[in-house]
Amino acid sequence: MGSIEACRQLGIGRKTGYRWRTENGGLLPIRLAEEARSTRYLCSLERQRIATLRAAGHSIREVARRLGRSASTVSRELKRNTLPHHRGGYDATLAHARATGRSIRPRRGRLLDDLELRTKVQEKLELEWSPEQIAAWLRAEYPDRPGRHVCHETIYQALYKSGRSGLSRTLTRKLRTRRPLRRRRRRADERRIRFVTPSQSIDARPKMVEKRSRTGDWEGDLVRHEALCDRAEVKDLRRCAVAAA
Numbered sequence: 162m163g164s165i166e167a168c169r170q171l172g173i174g175r176k177t178g179y180r181w182r183t184e185n186g187g188l189l190p191i192r193l194a195e196e197a198r199s200t201r202y203l204c205s206l207e208r209q210r211i212a213t214l215r216a217a218g219h220s221i222r223e224v225a226r227r228l229g230r231s232a233s234t235v236s237r238e239l240k241r242n243t244l245p246h247h248r249g250g251y252d253a254t255l256a257h258a259r260a261t262g263r264s265i266r267p268r269r270g271r272l273l274d275d276l277e278l279r280t281k282v283q284e285k286l287e288l289e290w291s292p293e294q295i296a297a298w299l300r301a302e303y304p305d306r307p308g309r310h311v312c313h314e315t316i317y318q319a320l321y322k323s324g325r326s327g328l329s330r331t332l333t334r335k336l337r338t339r340r341p342l343r344r345r346r347r348r349a350d351e352r353r354i355r356f357v358t359p360s361q362s363i364d365a366r367p368k369m370v371e372k373r374s375r376t377g378d379w380e381g382d383l384v385r386h387e388a389l390c391d392r393a394e395v396k397d398l399r400r401c402a403v404a405a406a
Contacts, residue, residue, distance in 0.1 A: 164178050164179060164182060165178075182342065183341075183342065184322075185322070186318065186320075186321025186322045186342065186343050202260075202264075203230075203234070203238060203260070205253070205254075205257045207228055207230070208238070208253040208256050208257050208260075209253040209254075210224075210227070210228060211224055211228070211235060211238065211239070211251065211253065212251050212252065212253040212256075214227060215239075215251055216250075216251075221235050221236050221239070238256070239251060241256075241259075241260075242255070242256035242259055242260070243256075270315070270318070270319055270327075271308075271311055271315065272311070272315070272316075272319045272327055272328060273319075273327045275308070275309075278299075278309055278311070279327050279328065281299070282295055282299075282311075282316060282319075282328070283328060283329075283332065285298065286316075286320075286328075286332045286335050286336075287332070287335060289335045289336075291313075291336070291337060292313035292314075292316035292317055292320075292336075293313045295313070295316060296310075296311060296312055296313045296315075296316065299311060317343070320332055320333055320336075321333065321342070321343050
């Protein structure tokens, strides 16, 4: 949905919504869906089963056996997500929310820590190099220094999230798109229809057109009409010139 509709549903002002969107570079943080996560991590359903089996009085080893997991995995899950104020209970929904929050792991950007690398990238952006060109140039310029190799997405994120990268947001004007905020690409089946009026096939034209008896039925009628208009304008200009003389 658009920013205005999102602000209306949240009950906040448009300026606040635009500020939140700008701080994140125009896009939400990318998070994997539940079904796309690796099976090595506990899912929401497994945590619910742990809560149900533990409430029924089953031991940790019995819970692990029924889940097909290691007993140490269940033991660590209970220790991490069971706090003293829970009074010994294990809340599956709260535990899953905490685990999802810990998996984000925000890190400092490489351009923020390496001043020389950030200067090189900024100089190339001033020359209106694309992030793809800069990433390829860094690999060719520093083949033996992997610490200087960054992908183009790192540069894009550093531009649109300048607070955590050190790059100025004004450098987005040097990009080919000149966009101050990023836009998420949609798949072909998710794109909106550009034309509201449905298209009409040429086979659906009336039979009268085939007779070519009216003005406009011939393909050259439009060109002929424009030529006649141009000739009329030239004649009018000549009449005005003669009258002025």
